[in-house]
Amino acid sequence: MEFVREVLDQGHRAAVDLLQGGHIEHSSPWSPDVPEDLRHWLPDLLDRFPLVMPWEHPKPVDPALHNVWILDNTAFRMPAAGDSRAELAEQQDPNDTKPRLASEPGQTTQEPAANSAGWEVEFVAAYFIKGFGKDLSRVTSALIKQLHVDENDIATKKRISARLEPFIDSVLPNRTLRISINNKEEQKLGPSSYSGISSGLLPLHFTPSAPQISSSTVNLPPPFGLGSTTVFAQEKGWGVISDIDDTIKVTQSTDPIGILHNTFTVETPEPIAGMPELYAHMNQTLTTTTDNKDNAPPYFYLSASPYNLYPFLRRFRDSHFPQGTIILRDASWQNLGGLITSLQRNTKEYKDDRIAKIHSWLPHRKFVCLGDSTQSDPEAYGEAARKYPGWIKAVFIRKVSGIAFMDGAEKNRPERFENAFEGLDRKLWHVFTDPAELAERIDELSKDSEIMVGGE
Template sequence: MDLVWDVVDQGRRATVDLLHGHEIDHSAPFSPDVPEDLRNWLPDLFDRFPIILPWEKPKPVDPALHNVWILENTAFRTPASGDHRPELAELQDANAAKPKMASEPGQTTQSVQPGSGGWEVEFVAAYFIKNSGKGLAHATASLVKQLNVDDHDEATKKRISARLEAFIDSVLPNRTVRISIDNKEEQTLGPSSYSGLSSGLLQLHFPPSAPQIQSNALTLPPPFGLPSTTVFAEEQGWGIISDIDDTIKVTQSTSPIGILKTTFTVETPQPITGMPELYVHIQRTLTLQPSTNTNTSTTQQPNPPPFFYLSASPYNLYPFLLHFRNTHYPPGTIILRDASWQNLGGLIASLQQNTQAYKADRMTKIHSWLPHRKFVCLGDSTQSDPEAYGEMARKYPGWIRAVFIRKVVGIAGMDERVKNAAGRFERAFEGLERGLWHVFTEPGELAGRVDELARDGEAMVGGE
């Protein structure tokens, strides 16, 4: 069977190379380097990227052919006059420089002026061509073999195939999608990039009817159009930034095979014991009640902390991680890596390479949205969470009020003597107050510290 797949695959690739070889970028410049040992057996996906000519204008998605996910997000207040945010200005300038389609019926053109009390939100969307994946069976067979899945375990093979589909389907560049926001206004997202993603700041032109609202693609009902929930976060209050793997979800491996096994074969991903209860406690305890919040814009209702789940996992895992978060943890924005690679080994590389720089970049963006909130950061010792959180605490003094790092033990492929060494944490948080960060093994250790943060926060708010 493998021989048949090889012959078919080689023939298909030869045909594509003959017809379009000079137009396809086989080097995948948007990808981290794929380790050579993974290239040897993980299937190539170079034809996931349709050829788009430079002079082609953006086009709207076709509901009969395309699939769009709109990722959940967090809205923030338009900065008041005098509230200078250089990073936000850079995002707005980049957004304004993107190519636009001609005005469409119902397109919003009104702008929100600084200090008007309006709302802005970054919408991220992923675009695919429906049922376009080439070699899904081959990719599935490769993983089944390498992960030593029983040939008779049809349930696991079916699960691998379903989770691989988002990695195999062709991404859709240079497309736009019309969305309805809370059934109150319509706006356009896109155009999508070479890697099939679009991100852009939108201004909302209506007062929110609830703490959360939904947006959906007008012509793509679920499951083809994954809708989005927007959470509204006021200027003041608390906020949470959390890693996912081995912080709130059991992964327990840093080896390529171990990560693939956890990602694609585990029937139901498991939360870290005690972490769901801790996050509920954090959400409840750090919610500012009307009686303790002197900000007049939020005195009519509680002000809960927005959650940001920041992971180095690729965006292809969004539905998988969204279901996990919905099952075990408070709502919040899931921020994933916009990696785009042409070999499944890129999944491993994206999880392991340059994670500190990636997380620092995304946290800079969060700071540009909510610089006046006080943040609590949670991560683990397997990768670079301590270094990323320490870097941001030094960059924005007073913005991060607590860092909690889970000391992970018994994990395959990790040198615990290095990763869990006291000196490592001292270096990561060098120059910061010792009370800012805490390394823990049991989530229950943190409940009292969260209570203390809430008391300190009430004292600070009362003195403002």
């Protein structure tokens, strides 16, 4: 039976690769390939991509069979007349054939669609076939072996299995989802791509009565899936772009075993000491008052981690940091080594693209960017500061050391940071080891902003 199953699995994978391999790669452009050395010692994920026939029409999700996550997001004001943002036209889901209601290509001004309240928001959703990961026990056993987990440690084994499930369950292409936004209106998401993701900008047709609202699947409460929280960000004020791994969360992103341990075995992921307090201070200090209303900074948690970790990272954020949009990579790989590869390869190119998207949404806000020295945060933030003069007001880089597989001397040498921020005001960026030393710098940013506003 095992031999027959292996033959069938190989046939399935060959058919998927032949008929839709190119489509999967196209719909996950930032998903890096898994090198052979990782494939050799980490388990394959054999059933992640089901076979979809080209002639099949999109269908609604089935709550009895499927599971959907709607990711938290940030709404922004549609550009006013004369505020041209060509980048918005590029953000339509390539699988979405519906006429656009906003941000049409070629527009130099943005007129709200009929009945629009002037807000636009990107809804990203991940679609899965519920409980379809028939190889969960196999992959769990392989990971337990690699991490040398005690066979008698039942709690850790259950935790590993539960956190692996989003990596094992098959993604769900070619499906649509009806959502209720704040119980005020309904809109349709999808169809989902070959990699089980849908994303697209939608206009809102009501004026929000609160700074945050929720969205959920129509008439389908959990456990069908995860609903989302939308934060409304006015055009002006402060904003924060933050890396996650080894910036605010202990991950050990240069060490394969460290990544696996801190992702799958720890009961509660550990925040970097002092960072929750810093973000609380930053949230309070950078909140401005407009029209007698608090204008808090929107947070964008920009990580190279794969989207399969979204529930895990969302719980971590909710426990320690302000509400915000978690931006993660698509994943087209069929081996668990893709988790490690995502944190180690092409991270700058991926972050460059995501930062450009954030800029297209909120070009008139002032941003504080936080990252670390393990990967390419200094280079990505430095390039963005040069590309968008005046948009980024401060960059804070955490100097990391003591992680296996990391060349700390090379990553933390002063010349590296000077090259990354070449041509920029030296006061713009700061490398730190203790988050407490940033509080005063945040206070100075707030004071400078008040002086500037008073001068206007």
